[in-house]
Amino acid sequence: MNTEPSSEIIGAPLGAPVYELANVSKTYARNRVVALQDVNLTLHKGSFSSVIGSSGCGKSTLLKIMAGLIPPTKGRVILQGQPVKGARRDIGMMFQQATLFPWKTAVENIVLPIEIRDGKAAAMKAFDKAHDLLDVVGLKGFENVYPNELSGGMAQRASICRMLITEPAILLLDEPFSALDELSRDMMNMELQRICREQDATAFLVTHSIQEAVILSDDIYVMKPRPGRVAEIIDVDLPRPRTLNMMTTPKFGAIVDRIRRLLDKGEDM
Amino acid sequence: MNDARIKQPKDMAEDTVWVQEISLIDSIPRWIAMSFVFAVFIGVWQLVTGLGLVSPIILPTPWETLEDMIFVGKNLIAGGYLLKALWITILEVIYGFALAITIGFSLGVLVGETAFGEKAVMPYLVAIDTMPKVAFAPLFVAWLGFGIESKVALAAFIATFPIVVGTAAGLHAADENARMLFKTMGASRLQTLIKMKLPTGLPQIFTGLKIGAVGVMAGAITGEFLGGGRGFGEQIRMAASQLNTPRVFSLILYLSLVGLALYALVTFAQRKVVFWHKEQVGSADG
Numbered sequence: 014m015n016t017e018p019s020s021e022i023i024g025a026p027l028g029a030p031v032y033e034l035a036n037v038s039k040t041y042a043r044n045r046v047v048a049l050q051d052v053n054l055t056l057h058k059g060s061f062s063s064v065i066g067s068s069g070c071g072k073s074t075l076l077k078i079m080a081g082l083i084p085p086t087k088g089r090v091i092l093q094g095q096p097v098k099g100a101r102r103d104i105g106m107m108f109q110q111a112t113l114f115p116w117k118t119a120v121e122n123i124v125l126p127i128e129i130r131d132g133k134a135a136a137m138k139a140f141d142k143a144h145d146l147l148d149v150v151g152l153k154g155f156e157n158v159y160p161n162e163l164s165g166g167m168a169q170r171a172s173i174c175r176m177l178i179t180e181p182a183i184l185l186l187d188e189p190f191s192a193l194d195e196l197s198r199d200m201m202n203m204e205l206q207r208i209c210r211e212q213d214a215t216a217f218l219v220t221h222s223i224q225e226a227v228i229l230s231d232d233i234y235v236m237k238p239r240p241g242r243v244a245e246i247i248d249v250d251l252p253r254p255r256t257l258n259m260m261t262t263p264k265f266g267a268i269v270d271r272i273r274r275l276l277d278k279g280e281d282m
Numbered sequence: 283m284n285d286a287r288i289k290q291p292k293d294m295a296e297d298t299v300w301v302q303e304i305s306l307i308d309s310i311p312r313w314i315a316m317s318f319v320f321a322v323f324i325g326v327w328q329l330v331t332g333l334g335l336v337s338p339i340i341l342p343t344p345w346e347t348l349e350d351m352i353f354v355g356k357n358l359i360a361g362g363y364l365l366k367a368l369w370i371t372i373l374e375v376i377y378g379f380a381l382a383i384t385i386g387f388s389l390g391v392l393v394g395e396t397a398f399g400e401k402a403v404m405p406y407l408v409a410i411d412t413m414p415k416v417a418f419a420p421l422f423v424a425w426l427g428f429g430i431e432s433k434v435a436l437a438a439f440i441a442t443f444p445i446v447v448g449t450a451a452g453l454h455a456a457d458e459n460a461r462m463l464f465k466t467m468g469a470s471r472l473q474t475l476i477k478m479k480l481p482t483g484l485p486q487i488f489t490g491l492k493i494g495a496v497g498v499m500a501g502a503i504t505g506e507f508l509g510g511g512r513g514f515g516e517q518i519r520m521a522a523s524q525l526n527t528p529r530v531f532s533l534i535l536y537l538s539l540v541g542l543a544l545y546a547l548v549t550f551a552q553r554k555v556v557f558w559h560k561e562q563v564g565s566a567d568g
Contacts, residue, residue: 080462080466081466082462082465082466099468100466100467100468101468104466106463106466108459109459110457110459112457112459114460114478114481114482115558115559116481116557116558125467125477128477129464129468129469129473129477130468159558160558161558
């Protein structure tokens, strides 16, 4: 069985580092739980990385630290050369739920980050850009539709637009399609890949699905709990662009298998 | 009930077609069902009074009640003393509701948004809310006199609490993702409150307003019963003391129209403001 990543097929050459974490640890004062221990991570421009692990392995904590929502106990968190100390406009985030606000139309939801940062007038000026983004995600013509008229997949497409409207340097994706049915999820993952390539985006995905991680990622950080730590970094050397057909290839199967073994070792999912 | 008639297949190739059971009540329009209940109600009423089972002083006949309603209606239309009394009560309700909304919403934001409010103020509000608020009426009369003020105070006092609770609950309605999203966008606390928490909580806030709208009527009338004045409640009290039961009935019916109008106004505002929230007809908060 092929267990070692080979270095024969590599996609694009590595871009400049965008996001760097060095020796990041987090201990919650409340119960003295070590949620993260010495996490090192480098995301390069245009790369797609994933973190996978069982519940309680610290991936939510990691994501919150990366989003500037909570501070680490120790370590360095650097995005585009600047330490992350709180919310940043160059961070885009997406959640399991689309979290569109029902009193706003699709386009008003998409420009919300601009409304929050620069006010209503700036948000109105961004409408054109929002229209372009809706076009990119295949929602042309849905500008003035309210969210409760959108399907789950369409709502997530709109929330992709909202994430992209500020042209963030990093996209943080917190299980973005796990609430969708499997067919929609596969399709949305392919859409996500296309959008990330078109926008040359740097993305970081938190997921429970090994298959999803493998089909999307260049690197996969496999995390283990107690204390939360990165147990291994898997290099996925499948060619780009990825297609759903690749999920049936032996190479894909071998990588999935390897991650599953890593996750099974010691701790149960 | 109809039995489900299942066609017995003669051979395997035949379609399985059967008539789905539809209950009788589902096939009747609402207005017919409502009219039916109304007719039964009037019928029983007529029966009880017509046969002399109950003294006319205790329960008038439906016809007597209708006659008095026509009299009261004419007086109202002509701008007589009953209209003046009704207008006083309506003013009490309007002022009381406005006061309740102002205080209730402010307290609701304090309790729902700030940790101080939740920790230090909420326990007192809960404690006061469990008191029988009508018992405060004599105090309001002592403080504010026999005029409209004491009635407004009691009406507002009763209607405030559901609005506080509705607002506080509404502010807690936003889910974790929405809060995280606003944090990642760098929203200030005020922005988060105005642009996310309050709109998210509008359905709960309106539920509080509806309960408050019912309470404000009860408060105004109770205030008039206990504190005199020249409102509709005083008219009801006087009619009752003169054993003019048809008048009591017809005044209550007209008063309920005012209550209904206020409730309809709140519901109308809710439909316009919370247009995205589909509410079931006749649901618990509807």
